[in-house]
Amino acid sequence: DIQMTQSPSSLSASVGDRVIITCRASQSIGSSLNWYQQRPGKAPKLLMYGAFSLQRGVPSRFSGSGSGTDFTLTVRSLQPEDFGTFYCQQSYSPPWTFGQGTKVEIK
Amino acid sequence: QVQLVQSGTEVRKPGASVKVSCKASGYTFTNYDINWVRQAPGQGLEWMGWMNSNSGTTGYAQTFQGRVSITRNTSTSTAYMELSTLTSDDTAVYYCARAAGNDIFDIWGQGTMVVVSS
Numbered sequence: 075d076i077q078m079t080q081s082p083s084s085l086s087a088s089v090g091d092r093v094i095i096t097c098r099a100s101q102s103i104g105s106s107l108n109w110y111q112q113r114p115g116k117a118p119k120l121l122m123y124g125a126f127s128l129q130r131g132v133p134s135r136f137s138g139s140g141s142g143t144d145f146t147l148t149v150r151s152l153q154p155e156d157f158g159t160f161y162c163q164q165s166y167s168p169p170w171t172f173g174q175g176t177k178v179e180i181k
Numbered sequence: 182q183v184q185l186v187q188s189g190t191e192v193r194k195p196g197a198s199v200k201v202s203c204k205a206s207g208y209t210f211t212n213y214d215i216n217w218v219r220q221a222p223g224q225g226l227e228w229m230g231w232m233n234s235n236s237g238t239t240g241y242a243q244t245f246q247g248r249v250s251i252t253r254n255t256s257t258s259t260a261y262m263e264l265s266t267l268t269s270d271d272t273a274v275y276y277c278a279r280a281a282g283n284d285i286f287d288i289w290g291q292g293t294m295v296v297v298s299s
Binding site for chain 1: 216218225240278286
């Protein structure tokens with residue numbers, strides 16, 4: 075199975091800050107990397123797919139990059155509604171696996 | 182609008198089985214796969230399995246092989262996930278999620294809490 079490792083596990087940032095979350099795969103997955111946001115008590119929501127494609131309706135302050143084994147999710151200017159836990163997921167080879175999550179808190 | 186609506190909270194005793202439903206609306210059910218993902222309290226996301234909603238072909242994570250079954254009723258656009266031989270470790274929120282054959286989960290159900298307790 076492909077292991078996905080995110081860092082940091084949690085962070086606290088202020089409104090307007092730039093936030094970067096990283097995700098590393100245990101083997102090359104090309105660009106088959108997706109990002110989700112999950113607010114407390116809610117289902118995950120797709121933010122980015124194919125490493126850098128923005129899901130329809132997701133604000134353009136979110137961006138993704140990377141290929142192979144190393145990926146990043148960047149929030150250009152953090153907004154109050156950007157709290158929650160962010161997960162990466164590989165869609166390269168089954169079983170589909172998720173990172174352990176990065177919890178984002180707004181200061 | 183496009184949505185997946187799941188059945189409500191279930192409480193089971195250890196050793197029992199549970200069947201969770203996921204009703205699709207707003208799109209052609211047979212054009213998309215349905216996946217099931219679970220989340221134990223305070224934990225991350227764990228993929229359980231998938232189903233091609235057109236053919237009924239399924240695939241399961243090794244962790245759940247022999248214990249999980251994903252089925253569908255195309256006339257009601259509903260997918261089902263049945264998990265057997267429950268233990269307390271199966272206490273979790275279970276989500277269905279739509280995927281367009283590329284294993285990108287673009288629409289999620291609201292989740293179904295399953296509690297396993299004696």
